[in-house]
Amino acid sequence: xxxxxxxxxxxxxxxxxxxxxxxxxxxxxxxxxxxxxxxxxxxxxxxxxxxxxxxxxxxxxxxxxxxxxxxxxxxxxxxxxxxxxxxxxxxxxxxxxxxxxxxxxxxxxxxxxxxxxxxxxxxxxxxxxxxxxxxxxxxxxxxxxxxxxxxxxxxxxxxxxxxxxxxxxxxxxxxxxxxxxxxxxxxxxxxxxxxxxxxxxxxxxxxxxxxxxxxxxxxxxxxxxxxxxxxxxxxxxxxxxxxxxxxxxxxxxxxxxxxxxxxxxxxxxxxxxxxxxx
Amino acid sequence: xxxxxxxxxxxxxxxxxxxxxxxxxxxxxxxxxxxxxxxxxxxxxxxxxxxxxxxxxxxxxxxxxxxxxxxxxxxxxxxxxxxxxxxxxxxxxxxxxxxxxxxxxxxxxxxxxxxxxxxxxxxxxxxxxxxxxxxxxxxxxxxxxxxxxxxxxxxxxxxxxxxxxxxxxxxxxxxxxxxxxxxxxxxxxxxxxxxxxxxxxxxxxxxxxxxxxxxxxxxxxxxxxxxxxxxxxxxxxxxxxxxxxxxxxxxxxxxxxxxxxxxxxxxxxxxxxxxxxxxxxxxxxxxxxxxxxxxxxxxxxxxxxxxxxxxxxxxxxxxxxxxxxxxxxxxxxxxxxxxxxxxxxxxxxx
Numbered sequence: 001x002x003x004x005x006x007x008x009x010x011x012x013x014x015x016x017x018x019x020x021x022x023x024x025x026x027x028x029x030x031x032x033x034x035x036x037x038x039x040x041x042x043x044x045x046x047x048x049x050x051x052x053x054x055x056x057x058x059x060x061x062x063x064x065x066x067x068x069x070x071x072x073x074x075x076x077x078x079x080x081x082x083x084x085x086x087x088x089x090x091x092x093x094x095x096x097x098x099x100x101x102x103x104x105x106x107x108x109x110x111x112x113x114x115x116x117x118x119x120x121x122x123x124x125x126x127x128x129x130x131x132x133x134x135x136x137x138x139x140x141x142x143x144x145x146x147x148x149x150x151x152x153x154x155x156x157x158x159x160x161x162x163x164x165x166x167x168x169x170x171x172x173x174x175x176x177x178x179x180x181x182x183x184x185x186x187x188x189x190x191x192x193x194x195x196x197x198x199x200x201x202x203x204x205x206x207x208x209x210x211x212x213x214x215x216x217x218x219x220x221x222x223x224x225x226x227x228x229x230x231x232x233x234x235x236x237x238x239x240x241x242x243x244x245x246x247x248x249x250x251x252x253x254x255x256x257x258x259x260x261x262x263x264x265x266x267x268x269x270x271x272x273x274x275x276x277x278x
Numbered sequence: 279x280x281x282x283x284x285x286x287x288x289x290x291x292x293x294x295x296x297x298x299x300x301x302x303x304x305x306x307x308x309x310x311x312x313x314x315x316x317x318x319x320x321x322x323x324x325x326x327x328x329x330x331x332x333x334x335x336x337x338x339x340x341x342x343x344x345x346x347x348x349x350x351x352x353x354x355x356x357x358x359x360x361x362x363x364x365x366x367x368x369x370x371x372x373x374x375x376x377x378x379x380x381x382x383x384x385x386x387x388x389x390x391x392x393x394x395x396x397x398x399x400x401x402x403x404x405x406x407x408x409x410x411x412x413x414x415x416x417x418x419x420x421x422x423x424x425x426x427x428x429x430x431x432x433x434x435x436x437x438x439x440x441x442x443x444x445x446x447x448x449x450x451x452x453x454x455x456x457x458x459x460x461x462x463x464x465x466x467x468x469x470x471x472x473x474x475x476x477x478x479x480x481x482x483x484x485x486x487x488x489x490x491x492x493x494x495x496x497x498x499x500x501x502x503x504x505x506x507x508x509x510x511x512x513x514x515x516x517x518x519x520x521x522x523x524x525x526x527x528x529x530x531x532x533x534x535x536x537x538x539x540x541x542x543x544x545x546x547x548x549x550x551x552x553x554x555x556x557x558x559x560x561x562x563x564x565x566x567x568x569x570x571x572x573x574x575x576x577x578x579x580x581x582x583x584x585x586x587x588x589x590x591x592x593x594x595x596x597x598x599x600x601x602x603x604x605x606x607x608x609x610x611x612x613x614x615x616x617x618x619x620x621x622x623x624x625x626x627x628x
Contacts (some may be wrong), residue, residue: 055528056402056514058409065396078526104513108527130516157416181414 002149003124004096004172007046008207008229017220017266018173018230020209021045021237021259022100024064026053026071028245030080034087035248036241039256041093044263048093049127049232052081052101059102059129061184063235067242078105078114085121098125098151098172103139111139115146125149125172133166140169149173154200156180156192163203173207175232176200178214178223184235186213189222197226215239217265224266233262282327286360287317289324289442293450293607298577305597306460306604310580311447311475313611320583320612321443321471322353322424328439330357333420340364340419344408346373346401346467347538347585348380349612350424355389357422365389368407371399373537376620398531401467401541405515425468426545429516433545440474447607448478455605461486461596464609465588466559467503467539469548471611476557486558489548490592492534493561501533505544506552506559512543519546535564535624536584538612562591570594571614571621583612584620 001009011018021040025033037048053068053076060068085097099118106114106128118126126143128136133152140150149172154163157180167174178193179186193210200208207229214223215236223231240258241251283289292315296308313321326343333341341363345351351367358365367384371393374381384391397403405428412421426433426440451459462479464472466489479485494502502508505520512521514529522530522542534540551557562570567584570591575581582590586609593608600606614621 055397056406058406058515059413061410072528102513104521104523104527104529106527107511107513108523108525130513179414180416182410 002172004047004098004149007096008173011046012207012229015268017224017228018046018207018209019044019220019259019263019266020047020049020211020230020232022049022051022232022234024051024053024067024071024238025081025084026074026076027067027238028070029074030084032248033084034091035252036255037084037088038091038093039252040259041095043256043259045259046095046230048095048097049100049234050081050084050097051234052078052099052105054102054105057102059182061182061235063185063238064183067238078109082117082121085118085123089122096124097122098127099123100127100129103128103131106139112142115142115148119146119148123148125151127151127153127175129153133169136169151175153177154196156196160199163200167204167206170204170206173209173230174200174204176208176210176228178210178212181212183212185215185239189213189219193223194226197223197228201227217261220262220265231266279328279331283324283442287323287327288315290446290450291315293447293454295454296578299574302577303594303597305602306600306606308593308597309451309459309605309607310610311443311607313443313471313609314580314582314586314613318349318353318356319615320349320353321440321474322350323356324442324474325424325436325439325470326350326353326357326422329420329422329435330354330361330363333363333422334361336420338418338420340366340415341422342366342368342408342411342419343422343424344368344401344404345424346370346404346540347536347583348373348377348384348616349538349583351389351391352380352383352387354422354424355384355387358389359387366392368392368394368404368411370394370401370404373400373404377537377616379616379619400532400537402529409515425470426473426547427468427515427517427543433517433547436470437473437477437547440470441477443471443474443609444476444478447475451607458482458485459607460600460604461488461606462609463488463490463589463593463596463606465490465539465585465611466506466544466548467492467541467585469545471609473545473547475607475609476551480556487556488592488596489557489559490588491559491561492536492539492588493563493566494533494535496563497561502561503532503534503539503541504561505542506548507561509543514543517546519543519549520552535567536588538583538585539588560592562588566591568621571617580610581614581618582610583614584617586611587614
């Protein structure tokens with residue numbers, strides 16, 4: 001069983017949900033990312049997602065675009081993600097870490113070399129947002145051979161037939177996208193989320209985490225009550241620190257405060273959980 | 279579709295023999311495929327009408343599109359007005375500035391122009407924004423991509439809708455000369471007018487084909503958009519092709535005097551035709567395109583789009599290397615009215 005699956009099992013056995021925190025690597029520099037990852041782990045995040053900035057992030061809304069721009073203007077290079085991973089592990093963070101990226105940086109780094117470097121640096125899984133399953137056989141094989149879980153995205157528009165195909169190659173957990181559209185905070189969870197979570201949960205034994213638009217404790221509780229085993233937050237976390245960025249200690253405090261609040265909302269107390277249905 | 283192309287878009291467009299340009303260059307006979315005479319002033323209407331009909335058939339009430347030079351935006355706005363579809367066009371801020379006239383035309387046609395202020399604020403970023411919007415609204419909206427780029431099956435759809443150019447040109451040339459041309463020349467940004475001309479000739483191995491990319495300030499300066507000449511394999515906007523990028527896979531900002539060629543990748547079929555050797559990809563610099571813009575205006579009374587002027591510039595070079603009993607077809611993909619202000623400003627005449 002992978003470290004990701006174990007993390008879910010531990011959380012679910014207590015009746016809680018998993019809080020997965022996305023970090024845009026290199027925003028505004030790798031050093032800040034390392035500190036941020038440590039603080040998120042301290043605040044109780046169950047899994048970390050390290051994003052690789054990309055010049056043309058078509059799946060992302062304005063907040064993550066802004067973070068990626070800051071990282072790229074700061075001189076981000078693909079190599080930095082491995083440096084960050086190694087440093088975070090050296091600082092004692094043992095939580096599972098997933099690399100989330102667009103495909104082109106992997107293609108240029110060399111898919112095999114990338115997967116090896118990721119695994120050697122302490123990553124546990126790989127999520128490629130713009131690689132459809134029809135095109136992903138090579139990379140999936142390499143990821144698996146290096147011991148990385150292959151995390152896959154499913155969306156409200158995914159047909160059940162296609163869902164079956166996508167799930168057949170997934171491991172670690174399934175990332176359910178709450179809404180047709182891009183990443184970014186929304187005032188409430190769209191109605192499409194519940195239908196999707198229920199559909200995916202009924203088709204897989206893997207934990208299902210809901211992401212896109214999650215930014216408040218209310219969202220967390222709503223997602224878990226739909227049957228999700230966890231939630232992913234990205235833009236909300238970035239919004240929590242980006243305005244405070246000139247003062248780094250304040251920015252880090254702000255991240256930690258927000259993460260603690262989000263994690264608290266995943267704790268036992270919400271009735272219908274994926275774990276409870278097993 | 280065929281009825282609309284004939285009665286609305288003005289097809290078939292003429293194949294015109296350039297007597298004075300041929301004499302001036304003293305080489306092979308030069309023919310222009312006059313896509314500039316199609317309704318809205320470029321070949322873009324061929325694809326826009328086809329996909330707008332598709333959108334209707336798919337039950338979509340709304341169409342979104344990206345545009346660089348504005349020609350595709352205008353063609354899409356036109357097709358949507360004709361078919362009663364809502365239309366929104368994404369256009370980079372830089373392109374809005376250099377192609378103001380086309381912005382106004384889109385508004386006249388009832389379309390909304392969304393100005394894109396992210397990234398390089400050109401065509402690439404307009405596509406990013408259109409893709410984000412499509413992800414959010416695909417249940418009632420069709421994304422009408424304007425070039426042979428994007429996720430499958432867009433490159434095939436756009437090629438098939440543009441291939442009418444080459445089918446007509448082949449037939450017209452056979453009627454005029456009783457044989458096939460020795461060479462075809464077309465400009466390549468994403469590559470829709472070029473693939474449209476080339477497609478019907480791919481199996482005619484005696485017909486040489488040249489795709490002319492935007493050399494900008496020169497390849498060595500990095501200020502260009504020549505993806506086949508200077509790009510490497512990459513994935514952008516849902517397709518794998520030749521891409522102008524850093525060694526880390528971040529997409530470069532590009533440059534061309536012609537907004538419609540200012541794109542850091544090329545349609546995947548062009549990458550294939552280039553690697554198989556069937557089509558030779560070359561480039562013309564901004565300065566060469568501007569000279570050709572003047573030359574064609576003066577010798578033939580035809581003001582070409584700055585995009586198409588790249589093809590004319592290379593045709594002039596090619597004519598020096600070809601036997602004078604040969605003949606070539608240059609795709610005049612669009613007319614230059616939209617560029618008159620920009621050229622006047624650049625040359626200090628405004």
